[in-house]
Amino acid sequence: MDSHDKIIVAELTKLLLGGSAHVSLQEALKNLKPDARGAKAPNMPYTIWQLVEHIRIAQWDMLLFCKDAEHKSPKWPDDYWPKETAPANEDKWSGAISQINSDLDEFIELMEHSDIYQKLPHGDGQTILREALQMADHNAYHIGEIVAVRRVLGNWS
Numbered sequence: 050m051d052s053h054d055k056i057i058v059a060e061l062t063k064l065l066l067g068g069s070a071h072v073s074l075q076e077a078l079k080n081l082k083p084d085a086r087g088a089k090a091p092n093m094p095y096t097i098w099q100l101v102e103h104i105r106i107a108q109w110d111m112l113l114f115c116k117d118a119e120h121k122s123p124k125w126p127d128d129y130w131p132k133e134t135a136p137a138n139e140d141k142w143s144g145a146i147s148q149i150n151s152d153l154d155e156f157i158e159l160m161e162h163s164d165i166y167q168k169l170p171h172g173d174g175q176t177i178l179r180e181a182l183q184m185a186d187h188n189a190y191h192i193g194e195i196v197a198v199r200r201v202l203g204n205w206s
Contacts, residue, residue, distance in 0.1 A: 064185045077195045087135020090201035102131040105145045112156045118171035
């Protein structure tokens, strides 16, 4: 990987971890009261749990798509959004957060050891660069929604 590629991967990593234009997922969830995870805010379509779980599922799908030509994506949109409005228990919540973090670490590792411009042989034009940008954009959008839900619920400081 040449020095220009290293700079791009470093910037993508920063963007994926929270960027400089938006908060990270960890910051968006910091001091979140457990009862707020499944609370429905007025005029908001999703709970924080549903947003977290959606981020987890979509990010996992993008990671596996990049790594495994045999990977089959979940059915859109049904399988990307949980039906339940709250996590069943603390283990489900912490497991989702843990998987988001570990999948993100794995994706960053993949970027660091790949030609991010090379088309994925099993795709239709996708590259790791394109998937990184999509993942960062997708996560930032839904992290912003988490912050908005927290504000509406009066649970953002």
